[in-house]
Amino acid sequence: MHPELSIFTSGSTHKIRVGVLGSGKGSNLVALAEAARLPKCPYEIVVVGSDVENAGILHRAADFGITPVYLPPGRYRTKLEPEAEQHAARVLREAGVEVVALAGFMRILKNDFLGAFAGRVINIHPSLLPAFPGLQAWKQALDYGAKVAGCTVHFVDQGIDTGAIIMQMAVPIEDTDTETTLHARIQDAERIIYPEALRLLTLGQIEMQGRLCRHAVAKG
Amino acid sequence: MHPELSIFTSGSTHKIRVGVLGSGKGSNLVALAEAARLPKCPYEIVVVGSDVENAGILHRAADFGITPVYLPPGRYRTKLEPEAEQHAARVLREAGVEVVALAGFMRILKNDFLGAFAGRVINIHPSLLPAFPGLQAWKQALDYGAKVAGCTVHFVDQGIDTGAIIMQMAVPIEDTDTETTLHARIQDAERIIYPEALRLLTLGQIEMQGRLCRHAVAKG
Numbered sequence: 001m002h003p004e005l006s007i008f009t010s011g012s013t014h015k016i017r018v019g020v021l022g023s024g025k026g027s028n029l030v031a032l033a034e035a036a037r038l039p040k041c042p043y044e045i046v047v048v049g050s051d052v053e054n055a056g057i058l059h060r061a062a063d064f065g066i067t068p069v070y071l072p073p074g075r076y077r078t079k080l081e082p083e084a085e086q087h088a089a090r091v092l093r094e095a096g097v098e099v100v101a102l103a104g105f106m107r108i109l110k111n112d113f114l115g116a117f118a119g120r121v122i123n124i125h126p127s128l129l130p131a132f133p134g135l136q137a138w139k140q141a142l143d144y145g146a147k148v149a150g151c152t153v154h155f156v157d158q159g160i161d162t163g164a165i166i167m168q169m170a171v172p173i174e175d176t177d178t179e180t181t182l183h184a185r186i187q188d189a190e191r192i193i194y195p196e197a198l199r200l201l202t203l204g205q206i207e208m209q210g211r212l213c214r215h216a217v218a219k220g
Numbered sequence: 221m222h223p224e225l226s227i228f229t230s231g232s233t234h235k236i237r238v239g240v241l242g243s244g245k246g247s248n249l250v251a252l253a254e255a256a257r258l259p260k261c262p263y264e265i266v267v268v269g270s271d272v273e274n275a276g277i278l279h280r281a282a283d284f285g286i287t288p289v290y291l292p293p294g295r296y297r298t299k300l301e302p303e304a305e306q307h308a309a310r311v312l313r314e315a316g317v318e319v320v321a322l323a324g325f326m327r328i329l330k331n332d333f334l335g336a337f338a339g340r341v342i343n344i345h346p347s348l349l350p351a352f353p354g355l356q357a358w359k360q361a362l363d364y365g366a367k368v369a370g371c372t373v374h375f376v377d378q379g380i381d382t383g384a385i386i387m388q389m390a391v392p393i394e395d396t397d398t399e400t401t402l403h404a405r406i407q408d409a410e411r412i413i414y415p416e417a418l419r420l421l422t423l424g425q426i427e428m429q430g431r432l433c434r435h436a437v438a439k440g
Binding site for chain 2: 128129130131132144145146147148150152164165166167168169170175211212213214215
């Protein structure tokens, strides 16, 4: 299913080159970039792209010395135009990107992009998928009356938040929660599991069996 | 929405009379019945019904000195015949039942029963709803590749596992889990939250706002 993952072999001698795409403030980028500075981190972030000119995430990228790139989305509202997808893929390819991490990227990616990074695009979603896919998952959870929320790191496939799950973390929903407090609690969890999932993936320690992701035991 | 719940006022002088319906071994009945023996427990279980003649849950009921009743389901496979529903409701009513707790009851209840106990039927489901409604939720979670599972205590409404959520508890899914080990871990969580949810409900400490259940703060 994901033969492309075999390039991330345990004991790779180079850092895996990661590109990040986002549309917002860039809090998950900051978590990934801080983790990338830790000793022995198996990945480095080499480029950050945004469909929003002047988005916070581009400024955060610059703070970390990472190249920020504005990627004009074209005239669609919820996805990129095919030419814009091809352009985005080309920019990342030229930066040597091997894995793409979406961090609050608010457009659906189609095959012009996903085909260029098949099985190498991951995302973080603010719910315990398959519950509450789509927008404002924390608000959906509150409106439903759920008592447990969380976040999910998953591979991006053709569906909306349907790809194979790499990692999840649960957080409680309190009776006193507002959208703001619950979203903040979920984001705290995101900042824990996103860097860790990317670390395991780029270490070559995520094994796929169909749509099941397992933490591979290192072979000695 | 649930005016019927107002009978469970804080400081009720009698124990709320609970009827339990189940089709299987009765592990959740045991958890509820053990909790009912604790000092100051606000509920007592007065009757246990099963659509399965000789089901384990009927024997467990007898172990606790609770009246076991076989409730012939009629000729349907996934629900009770209307006459069977009416009969079940009558049996529970005659036992003075005020709240019905489903514990592994494998038939869908319709209006002949739910109407008789409007807003007073609760269930425990082995997933973090709205994820994985329906049968064998633990297997659904494993097959999906989820990393977090759990269980949900909820009110029973006309839908399948769609009612207002009273309590949820998350448990991890391990890479080494089988259906058996995951189901056992979820059942451990069920045995924690089901008695506690029933305790809060029968204490009059669950407040409804639309489909949202909140833990009411005791008024002094």
